[in-house]
Amino acid sequence: MKDILDAIQSPESTSADFANIKLPESYRAVTVHKDETEMFTGLASRDKDPRKSLHLDDVPLPELGPGEALVAVMASSVNYNSVWTSIFEPVSTFGFLERYGRLSELTKRHDLPYHIIGSDLAGVVLRTGPGVNSWKPGDEVVAHCLSVELESSDGHNDTMLDPEQRIWGFETNFGGLAEIALVKSNQLMPKPDHLSWEEAAAPGLVNSTAYRQLVSRNGAGMKQGDNVLIWGASGGLGSYATQFALAGGANPICVVSSPEKADICRSMGAEAVIDRNAEGYRFWKDEQTQDPKEWKRFGSKIRELTGGEDIDIVFEHPGRETFGASVYVTRKGGTITTCASTSGYMHQYDNRYLWMSLKRIIGSHFANYREAWEANRLIAKGKIHPTLSKVYSLEDTGQAAYDVHRNLHQGKVGVLALAPEEGLGVRDPEMRAKHIDAINRFRNV
Ligand SMILES: C/C=C/C(=O)SCCNC(=O)CCNC(=O)[C@H](O)C(C)(C)COP(=O)(O)OP(=O)(O)OC[C@H]1O[C@@H](n2cnc3c(N)ncnc32)[C@H](O)[C@@H]1OP(=O)(O)O
Ligand SMILES: NC(=O)C1=CN([C@@H]2O[C@H](COP(=O)(O)OP(=O)(O)OC[C@H]3O[C@@H](n4cnc5c(N)ncnc54)[C@H](OP(=O)(O)O)[C@@H]3O)[C@@H](O)[C@H]2O)C=CC1
Numbered sequence: 001m002k003d004i005l006d007a008i009q010s011p012e013s014t015s016a017d018f019a020n021i022k023l024p025e026s027y028r029a030v031t032v033h034k035d036e037t038e039m040f041t042g043l044a045s046r047d048k049d050p051r052k053s054l055h056l057d058d059v060p061l062p063e064l065g066p067g068e069a070l071v072a073v074m075a076s077s078v079n080y081n082s083v084w085t086s087i088f089e090p091v092s093t094f095g096f097l098e099r100y101g102r103l104s105e106l107t108k109r110h111d112l113p114y115h116i117i118g119s120d121l122a123g124v125v126l127r128t129g130p131g132v133n134s135w136k137p138g139d140e141v142v143a144h145c146l147s148v149e150l151e152s153s154d155g156h157n158d159t160m161l162d163p164e165q166r167i168w169g170f171e172t173n174f175g176g177l178a179e180i181a182l183v184k185s186n187q188l189m190p191k192p193d194h195l196s197w198e199e200a201a202a203p204g205l206v207n208s209t210a211y212r213q214l215v216s217r218n219g220a221g222m223k224q225g226d227n228v229l230i231w232g233a234s235g236g237l238g239s240y241a242t243q244f245a246l247a248g249g250a251n252p253i254c255v256v257s258s259p260e261k262a263d264i265c266r267s268m269g270a271e272a273v274i275d276r277n278a279e280g281y282r283f284w285k286d287e288q289t290q291d292p293k294e295w296k297r298f299g300s301k302i303r304e305l306t307g308g309e310d311i312d313i314v315f316e317h318p319g320r321e322t323f324g325a326s327v328y329v330t331r332k333g334g335t336i337t338t339c340a341s342t343s344g345y346m347h348q349y350d351n352r353y354l355w356m357s358l359k360r361i362i363g364s365h366f367a368n369y370r371e372a373w374e375a376n377r378l379i380a381k382g383k384i385h386p387t388l389s390k391v392y393s394l395e396d397t398g399q400a401a402y403d404v405h406r407n408l409h410q411g412k413v414g415v416l417a418l419a420p421e422e423g424l425g426v427r428d429p430e431m432r433a434k435h436i437d438a439i440n441r442f443r444n445v
Helices: 002-009 015-020 080-087 094-101 197-201 204-215 236-247 259-268 292-306 320-329 351-355 369-380 394-405 429-439
Strands: 026-033 055-060 068-078 114-116 121-128 140-143 180-184 188-190 227-230 251-256 272-275 284-286 311-316 330-338 360-363 388-393 412-416
Touching (some): 002 068, 002 121, 026 394, 055 394, 068 197, 068 394, 080 394, 121 180, 121 197, 188 369, 197 388, 197 412, 204 236, 204 311, 227 236, 227 292, 236 251, 236 259, 236 311, 251 292, 292 320, 311 320, 394 412
Parallel strands (some): 227 311, 311 330, 388 412
Antiparallel strands (some): 026 114, 068 412, 140 188
16 A cells, blocks of 8 residues: 555656556455444434444455446545445445345445445546546546446436446445545546645535536526525535535525534625524424424525525425425425435425425436536636535544534545545645635634
């Protein structure tokens, strides 16, 4: 591993140098164990502790297949999907690996008694498999997390519609929270030159998801002037949705749960911010019954902030807790676009407000190849910035996931893999200097 790191850190290294490095037989990786999937049985979700289920193991290097690449991971980030994996909810991810393993001889490699998690990385290509021509050892890359087989025509127009669509490091093995990762080469994209490894690894999954969900015609197709209600506006997804709304000339109405988070949204440029804690909304009277009066109180607050206008697009992900309110506050003909259900996936809403007012609910999931590329391009051009707040070591990934699970974090939480310290990997300091305030906005808040 030392040879790999030395090569990455030496400005003289050539592609041939990387190609000649002898790869280690094993590497360190963050895993969950198949024989522990029942360890939290009987506990409430909130009490399931990722620090107990996430392990740092030495794992054997997987065999490299056609169309694939082995990447030395300098840094990764924690996504909520890793929280789901670590608490074995809503399903154990070993079921995904078993199903993938049944597909072919090659995919069998993924069906193991341990799952290496992580759906983001920034690092350097070490080896490419047969059929890979666009990438070579030594290339500095980030990887998006869309894994598709593309053997069915269903996904040929929109790669998210492939019947064998999977999220790398969640529904496949050999993810990014590790010193080495295995990806399909089509997941690779150029690392933005002005960012450090950990900054470059932070946006990938959430930035691409927010891009499809909000900006792309496959999602809400946001336009200038739209009022966009963004739940969790300083969180992983929300911190990118807020940036997309502002950069696209829309009007974000940011919902957060503390004055500090409200300040971050304002410092990004948002003017309309709602602190849901301070307002004390109780959309549910009890486990089964919602309170439309509270939806209305929320809607009135939005009208107060917008000068009487309602919401064109809701950027939804909390799910059960907020969905009824989201449908209610959307304007006639408006759109609720959802990519998750953090607080519960059995939603309830009053359908009269949907059909009578011709509203639409759009399901959105990650991003297709092209959308992921376009979202990364915006990062590389300095139009959208990473929202990295805190960085952990690979050893402390359990704590990092715990922070995200307990909503103790801001923006994105990074993890250093091979990178010995923060701040390395910047190749364009001039461009970085231009954007340094925005890049650091979420740091240590
Ligand atoms: C990028 C980051 C993203 C995120 O963070 S997202 C948040 C994290 N992700 C999650 O929480 C999602 C976790 N995934 C799940 O919970 C499950 O993954 C799903 C509920 C999405 C799917 O459940 P399943 O049981 O895996 O799939 P089925 O499609 O329901 O298949 C089960 C069997 O049902 C059959 N079936 C499917 N549709 C139909 C139909 N319309 N009519 C009849 N049968 C159907 C199938 O074929 C199959 O059958 P057979 O078991 O024999 O293979
Ligand atoms: N389908 C897809 O492609 C993707 C789905 N996801 C899913 O989206 C969800 C959010 O991910 P991410 O943004 O990274 O997570 P984060 O935890 O970083 O951010 C979510 C934010 O939502 C807010 N929130 C949480 N619970 C509630 C609630 N009950 N009511 C209102 N607001 C709430 C919190 O903000 P505050 O407390 O300030 O209000 C929180 O910071 C997860 O379930 C994740 O799995 C994520 C990425 C891609």
